[in-house]
Amino acid sequence: MDLTPEEQRILAGENGEAARIAMAVLVDLGTVFGAERLIPVAQVHIDTTLYMVDAGVEFAERMAAAGGRFCVPASLNPAAVDLLHPERMRVPADLLENSRRLERAYLSMGAAPTWTCAPYQQGLIPRFGQQIAWAESNAIVFANSVIGARTNRYGDLMDICAAIVGKAPCFGLHLGPQRQADLVIDAAALPHSLRRDPAAYPLLGYVTGELAGDRIPAIVGIPADVPVRALKAFGAAAASSGAVGLFHMIGVTPEAGSLEMCTGGQKMEEIHVVTAEDLAEAAARLSDPDLRRPDLIVVGCPHYSYAEMTTLAGLLDGRRVHPDVACWAFTSRAVYGWMAESGLLRTLTDTGVTVFTDACPLQYPKSAWSFTAALSDSAKFANYCFSQTGLPSAIASLPECVETAVTGRHAPERSIWKRF
Ligand code: F3S
Numbered sequence: 001m002d003l004t005p006e007e008q009r010i011l012a013g014e015n016g017e018a019a020r021i022a023m024a025v026l027v028d029l030g031t032v033f034g035a036e037r038l039i040p041v042a043q044v045h046i047d048t049t050l051y052m053v054d055a056g057v058e059f060a061e062r063m064a065a066a067g068g069r070f071c072v073p074a075s076l077n078p079a080a081v082d083l084l085h086p087e088r089m090r091v092p093a094d095l096l097e098n099s100r101r102l103e104r105a106y107l108s109m110g111a112a113p114t115w116t117c118a119p120y121q122q123g124l125i126p127r128f129g130q131q132i133a134w135a136e137s138n139a140i141v142f143a144n145s146v147i148g149a150r151t152n153r154y155g156d157l158m159d160i161c162a163a164i165v166g167k168a169p170c171f172g173l174h175l176g177p178q179r180q181a182d183l184v185i186d187a188a189a190l191p192h193s194l195r196r197d198p199a200a201y202p203l204l205g206y207v208t209g210e211l212a213g214d215r216i217p218a219i220v221g222i223p224a225d226v227p228v229r230a231l232k233a234f235g236a237a238a239a240s241s242g243a244v245g246l247f248h249m250i251g252v253t254p255e256a257g258s259l260e261m262c263t264g265g266q267k268m269e270e271i272h273v274v275t276a277e278d279l280a281e282a283a284a285r286l287s288d289p290d291l292r293r294p295d296l297i298v299v300g301c302p303h304y305s306y307a308e309m310t311t312l313a314g315l316l317d318g319r320r321v322h323p324d325v326a327c328w329a330f331t332s333r334a335v336y337g338w339m340a341e342s343g344l345l346r347t348l349t350d351t352g353v354t355v356f357t358d359a360c361p362l363q364y365p366k367s368a369w370s371f372t373a374a375l376s377d378s379a380k381f382a383n384y385c386f387s388q389t390g391l392p393s394a395i396a397s398l399p400e401c402v403e404t405a406v407t408g409r410h411a412p413e414r415s416i417w418k419r420f
Contacts, residue, residue, distance in 0.1 A: 030169025
């Protein structure tokens, strides 16, 4: 790689040991991917925030102790626990302590305590065309696709290095020609009412991810006024069933005013028509067929926005959550603060919903809870729930999740997928 004189000095250790390590990692990564240079990034989103193994904690602490300081704004993905209300989550002492160690290390290096997988909802929001280095798959695909910022799918530890140096290797999705679509997903065959229903988008995203893998899909047939929460759910699902880092929705996302615009005028050879049956089959693949009485309802994967919390409260409409069911809603501490101030938090908690901040529902301490099955409106959660927690799960629309929370019964035979 061609390094500037300043980059060479950092690599030689003139800016300290942490910057030297970070620069060495970035140069190695760039070399592997054929990058010719580093580019400045405007901000970084750090994914190495969930305590899983000691290595993550030790790397963050080592960089902090070696003088590491973030030279660009850096936001933080969820912790393994609700750092504001650990008692509500019944968090084991060692998990909390390791999460606190990560918290201390990141804050000492200058991170913003966002603790959210949806950093695009508040605070550090990039703009169109801006070069950034984000980790966390749903955030990456949202930033690239919905905002039009530019980031590769960066991973754990590399994100810390990018924040310390303020640069990333210039390859892949940082480059305009690498952002062109590889295949077309044709959603025009879906019934119009389904294309207008936010519940369709986690499943459409899930199918898209399966078809696209790590390639860039262009999706046609989506209404121009599709809500942001649908785009968010679509991207999160596509990034979990596949490795989608960027999608184009024609007439919706900023680099896709037309199909030609995001294909560079190339004729697309691979076109997949998606039908309502495809979405129904995806829902079946994501659902335990025997699940009738889930005792855990999870929403907020990715973290709910204030608007999504408002929708949840509206659907509950003052009804109480069934006594045999826990209804958990996850969000950032920023949104939580707004909810507390506005009274929305009280409205929800009065119905029996528990609102968690900072945390990821896939990391809840299983030993402290005796759940038998979970229901969620998130395809990402349903995709990972059994493999990561051992808990059988199913996906349903948000209105269906709310009805199940209130009645204690899940009725998949009355699911919206049976209507098409
Ligand atoms: Fe966020 Fe955890 Fe879901 S990090 S996207 S809540 S799996």
